Amino acid sequence: MTEAVNFWGMHFADWVSLAPAAIAVYAVYSAWRAQPAWLILRRRHAAFKALGITHRSSKRRVRQIIHGGPNAPADELNWLSTDFPANASGAPRGTGKPMPISFAAPAAELISLSQAYSAYAADLQRGSFLGTTSVPVIERETDMALMTSRLLAEAAAGGGYGIERNSRHVRINSPAIGRELDWWQLPDTKTGTLAYDTFVSYRRHRLRPVYETPQNAAPTPPAPLELAGLEIEDLAASEAEKRFLREKFATQHSFDGVLPRLVGWRTERDSGNGRLRLHLAMAETTYGAVLLDHYPQTLAEADGTPPGATSDSADREVQGMQAQLLTLSAIVVTTDRMMLFAGRSKLAGSHPEQFGPAVNGNLELRRRKGILGDSDEFGLPDPRRALARESSEELGLQLDPDRIHPLGIGRFSVEDKERGTHVFLALAQPSLTAEEVVAGVRNADPMEGRWELGGEILAAPLPTDQERVNAVLSWLLHDPTLTPHAVLAGIATVARFFHVTPERLQQAAASRQDTSYVPLKIRLNH
Known part of the structure; x- marks a missing residue:
């Protein structure tokens, strides 16, 4: 075996x-x-x-x-x-x-x-x-x-940190109306630079003032409103400023919302397609931080500090260098070559009873009831989607984000009223006439946009030739009824179609206003 x-x-x-x-x-x-x-x-x-x-x-x-x-x-x-x-x-x-x-x-x-x-x-x-x-x-x-x-x-593909193209910069001071205006990367018809791509980098880091007391603090929001990964940075505020903010946000007309903070930007050339793009680095701030850091009048109303002075208790100069607010503005150019500017109602939160760009607003960095966040497929803030949403809310105008063309970056300061605000400048070209756009305002959102509109739309004809450009620039730079956003976006729009040099802007600002250029005012009858 x-x-x-x-x-x-x-x-x-x-x-x-x-x-x-x-x-x-x-x-x-x-x-x-x-x-x-x-x-x-x-x-x-x-x-x-x-x-x-x-x-x-x-x-x-x-x-x-x-x-x-x-x-x-x-x-x-x-x-x-x-x-x-x-x-x-x-x-x-x-x-x-x-x-x-x-x-x-x-x-x-x-x-x-x-x-x-x-x-x-x-x-x-x-x-x-x-x-x-x-x-x-x-x-x-x-x-x-x-x-x-x-x-x-x-x-x-843009080259990363340390690889930056020189950005064309123009600064105009208008003492007569108390404005300092800056443009970066204005369109240049001589070189064929008519618009830009955009690339957004985003960090969930929020600058905010802490002004609530344990006695009047609002309930903590449900967890889905503030997802994991949010980092908070406190903005110093005096006791008077904290009291001012508590009183302001206790009313039903004010909301301490989350706003975009422009912590950096640069011009890049995308090596993948050869196109120029604006690379925007965004974080978060709040309306409360913006009031303290961009509006000198807040100090005056809070504790009697003269506008423009440093708040001793907060040790902060009001120049917008901390909150770094980024707003969005687009001029609508219609098929009959009209640049549209929207009258702002006396109830508008800023620049009441002036004419602003037809589309003006802010990025929604998080969704809230009734409003989706302005995010792209990657979850990043998308300025063009935000402008399309604002257009629908304020004008009842449905815009394809692909028909919105970025024109550069602006910044403005207005004496003791608002300082250091950045503006994303853009142009929108719907296939409609000015009258058709105005007729569509009846479809504006009464909750989110229509209440900001005044009673008129301003229709400013684009020049028909190079010789009439100076008259348009003169009107934009001298008319005190235009908001700084309107001036920045309007001049960027003119530069999209005609050659506008820094010298030409300086000359228009230094000269008397050319009163031969008169835009049309269209009444809103609904």
């Missing part, structure tokens, strides 16, 4: 009898390793550890994702802005700093991150032998990684 084969003291038959148990143990072990949280953490850490992102940081991010936290590419970049280690070649970033990583990092870092996210997505798609790639959270994480890789590559 043949002797049974012996392995380590056990017969072959005994080993065979253990196989089902061994398979069961391995299946349990593999199932444990295939749990979404474990799988994501393991493969995320494998992809990013070489870039200096710690296991603890990856674990914290995975915990947010598994518990239903925000997981768009914008949220991923927000996480990277604090957790991806900075080096000396980039702009200051990280915890406590508002600068987004896709603006602050040099191109080499952005490319490395893009490649890491691409590898991470491929690793997730590979899954495990248990088929975990079909689990919804894994599918969403894979899609997010692919989109984030694409977004980082697009950011790197």
Whole structure:
């Protein structure tokens, strides 16, 4: 008889009898390793550890994702802005700093991150032998990684931090109406620069004043209103200013909303398509911070400090250098070559009873009841979508965001009224006449826009030739009924169609107003 084969003291038959148990143990072990949280953490850490992102940081991010936290590419970049280690070649970033990583990092870092996210997505798609790639959270994480890789590559295409094209700058002082106006990157018909692409970097870092007391503090908002990853920076305020804000926001007409904060911007050439683009770096501020840091009159109303002076208790000069508000303005040019400006009602929160750009407003950085956030497919703020929304709300005019053309960046200060406000300048060209646009105002949103309109729309004809350009520029620079936003956006629009040099603007500002140019006023009868 043949002797049974012996392995380590056990017969072959005994080993065979253990196989089902061994398979069961391995299946349990593999199932444990295939749990979404474990799988994501393991493969995320494998992809990013070489870039200096710690296991603890990856674990914290995975915990947010598994518990239903925000997981768009914008949220991923927000996480990277604090957790991806900075080096000396980039702009200051990280915890406590508002600068987004896709603006602050040099191109080499952005490319490395893009490649890491691409590898991470491929690793997730590979899954495990248990088929975990079909689990919804894994599918969403894979899609997010692919989109984030694409977004980082697009950011790197502009050259990254330290690679910036010179921006054309024009400054005009108008002492007669107390304005200081700045334009960057005005269109230039001589070089064929008629408009720009935009790229937005965004960081959920919010500057705000703390003015509520425990006795009158509002209830804490539900968690979905303030998602994970928000960082708060306090803006110093005197007791008088805090009291002023409490009283102002106690009324039903004021709302301390979240507003865009322009923490940096530059002009880039996209190496992917060769086009110039405005790269905007945004964080967040609040209306309360804007009142304290952009409006000198707030100090005067709060504690009697003369407009323009420094508040001793807050140790802050009112120049808009901290809140850094960014607003949006678009001139509507109709098929009959009219530039439209909208009269503002006496109830408008700023610049009442003046004429502003036909479309004027702010980015909605978070959705609120009745209004969707102005975000693109990556979850990033989109100025053109915001202008399209504002157009619908204020004029009842439906605009395709692709028909809105960015024309540059402006900034203005108006004596002791408003200082240091930046303006995203744009042009919209609907396939409608001026009369047709005005007729559509009946469709404006009464809750969000119609109440800001006054009783008239101003229709200013575009010049018919180069010789009439000076008259239009003269009107824009000298008419005190125009808001600073209207002047900035109006001149950018004229520069889109005709050659406007800094010398020409300086001459128009220094000369007397040319009264031969008279825009049409169209009454709103509904």
